[in-house]
Amino acid sequence: MTATDAKNIQTLELMAVKIRKHVIEMLYHAKSGHPGGSLSAVDALVTLYFSHMFHDPKKPDNPDRDRFILSKGHAAPALYAVLAESGYFSVKELIKLRTINCRLQGHPVCLYTPGVEASTGSLGHGLSFASGVALAGKLDKKSYHVYVMLGDGETNEGQIWEAAAAASHYKLDNLTALIDRNFLQIDGNTEEVLRLESVYDRWTAFGWNVVEIDGHDIREIEEALQNTDTHRNQPSVIILDTIKGKGVSFMENNVDFHGVPPNEMEYKLAIEELTRIEQKLRGR
């Protein structure tokens, strides 16, 4: 299914709400974890897994699969929910997140969880890892594409820019980075913590093909992915204009929900709000 016609888009939008509900459920039960950066990433993850990428949950090791690497590993709940809904493991397992003797670790671990490509959680590694996968794809003349999601704060890390230089040097046009540009990290606004602007100019200067879109518009995301897939001789980066905490009013743009789960009242409110969004989508 690709997000080209209205009906498919509605299905994907409904899936995005479902994923957001999973995220809230998981974090509430875990009593820890990162709501803000999980919620902002959902629409891109849904588009990748349910519309765009070539992947098969029954063959997670297929050498020809497209790859997705979650470099901002603290958004693991969103990734796990998308993997479960795709069929990599049971949706019932989701609420075990962060409990002892469970494969859904606080941050993704490739050894434990089907569908998880890279172990992340220490920020700044994912773009290098993704470049490695892309280099291997070139060597083996594979047609797979590699997608990697970075936090905007994460791009403070020097290693991101080492990888940016290398990927451009090696003309990794089978690599697309997605930056979750929600303007918040932990200590506050990205521009106050350590200025990032102009994000567009920085990546352009590093030799990347840069696209900037609404990171919550599934049609725009799908279109951008299709365009960057076919862009030649340069790696691409999609700057996703997003809202941290997207979908839950009191979490939106609220840095206090970076790493604090909802309490019981907030949990109920969040589910109510998401249900209302769901009903509105169905009625459309």
Next chain:
Amino acid sequence: MTKKEMKNPRTAYGETLVRLGDIYQNLVVLDADLSKSTKTILFAKKFPQRFFEMGIAEANMISTAAGLASAGKLPFCSTFAVFATGRVYDQIRMDLAYSQANVKIFATHGGISVGKDGASHQMIEDISLMRVLPNMTVLAPSDYTQTSRIVELMAEHVGPMYARIGRADAPVLYSEEYIEHISLGKGMQVEDGDDATIIACGTMVDAAFDAHHLLKKKGLSVRVIDMHTIKPLDEQLVLKCAKQTGCIVTVEEHSIIGGLGSAVAEVLAEKNVGKTIRFRRMGINDTFCESGEPKDLLEKYRLNEKHVATQIQSMISN
């Protein structure tokens, strides 16, 4: 010693920095987007000019601190233990240790009691990594009072230093009058005993203290040492305890390889104790751990008072 209320050693760190900011005009603080967790935010609020938010860029933070130190500043750098050591090892090695820079790394969230974030965030190799570096002092304070004092001592002493504490609140083990007994390189006797000695550091001193009382009920008298300085190690104290009790168990929220246990083992193996002693390292047994409630993890990985007591009992009765 009696235990008092729970207080967070991280708060001790932040509050002490604020106090020291008035005393040392050259004190500067650097953090990497975790100032709310490490509590350097307290310093940032009081001395905004002398606080540098470095963003999520730990390597840059460490080398920048070295530059600040070379120009006469007294930098304290903070982030989680995992990002404060492994992430930036070469920067520490070259710019701090090799150059004997007067930079203090104060790391929080050491050990597995970090809990649910999982193994990526549970630093169990930092003491080992820092201990092998020439010129580096390595510290693991155990409670609020000791942390406050250790931060003061770090500011007083010249040279590169690494200190790590945990994430959680911890019982206050030392009242104010203990403060003068806290000095770098000197282990502290928390409880006396003749049958065995537990040498613990950081978060595990509390478990050792509780194990002492569990064993007391069983008629065993076990000495407890709080070895807050892992390097330079208080060798005299280790040897004295070995001679007097004949049985040593080290306990740390760290890999059994390279940390406190290894440091003590090196002394016991090389120095002449004069008699055969029984010895065991308790810590994380060369494995990555996992997400979970801290108390469940400490149970599963055998690092609580019960496991320490069982270990000692089996060693004494054999």
